[in-house]
Amino acid sequence: MQVIESMYVVALRDYPEELPAKERIGAETRYAKALEKQLGGPEQVAAALDTMYSLEESQPEVVSPGDLTLLKAWGKASAAAKQAGFRDLGEAEGAYFEVRLV
Template identity: 40%
Template sequence: MPLRITLQDYPGADPAMLTTAVTRFRRELERKLGDEAEAAFKAFQNASESSANELTKEEHRLATAYHAAYEAARTAGFRDLGDVQEAYFDVRLT
């Protein structure tokens, strides 16, 4: 997947735990989105920068799918990390 994923604002974590968290996040995102991962990410970005009436039905569907997949992936990624407070997974195109 051409997405770069990093865990942000989680100080003092064991590097192995961070790697595991990012791997879980990526795996769940890929499982939920499959081949549409890049298109869904782009649609989500576009949706966050546009009004709803500017999106096509397909962009809306992809953006909604990305949001749901991100939430599921976030849950999977944070599973063994305990208190995450301000931590988040940053996703960017490579």
Template identity: 40%
Template sequence: MTQAELFFPRPATPPSPLFNFHEPSAAAAALEDTEDEPRDAFSAKLIDYPHSSADAVRVAEQRFRRELEKQLGADVLPAMRAFQNASESSDTDLTKREIALAARWVKAYDAARTAGFRDLGDTDEAYFEVKAI
């Protein structure tokens, strides 16, 4: 900044008409569309829980689902299917991707189960069932 700019400031220039700050650009709209890609829908249900507290069950199911989505992201159903395929067939019938997804499912399910059962207490026979909807 020079002394002339300091002591004799110029008036602010009006905003450029090329930019409209109220409407998103076409590029921004295209990015928003890709972020909202539909994920595979699944349900998680707590089975064989001996206590009948509906609120506790609902919270546990939400925690389980949230942790499963955190671990696997959009790969929840593909990983579950890969695990089911791996448990029903031999290793030679599976692709490397299916084996990797099945291994991720085991780790993610264990972490989600731990998160889901965190505040439930006695849960020897209870388990979470995951189904595609």
């Protein structure tokens, strides 16, 4: 049995129809790989998520130029990841990928 350690998890949410586990896992894996490719690896994805969580709690005037750069990078990475994740499924109204730290 292969064990994959991860610092974050990706879950496909609100897909309008029941997906076989293989297709759902494939979409979530494509999403995660695209995020990692865009941001530089799993550690960078986890670090970006951690920063994003802390920015949600911050006042707008506290956001640094580095944080703004990260926000832009996250936006670009998540758009590419969404495209990769839905590649074999097609877009589904209301469906999204949830990414969270573990």
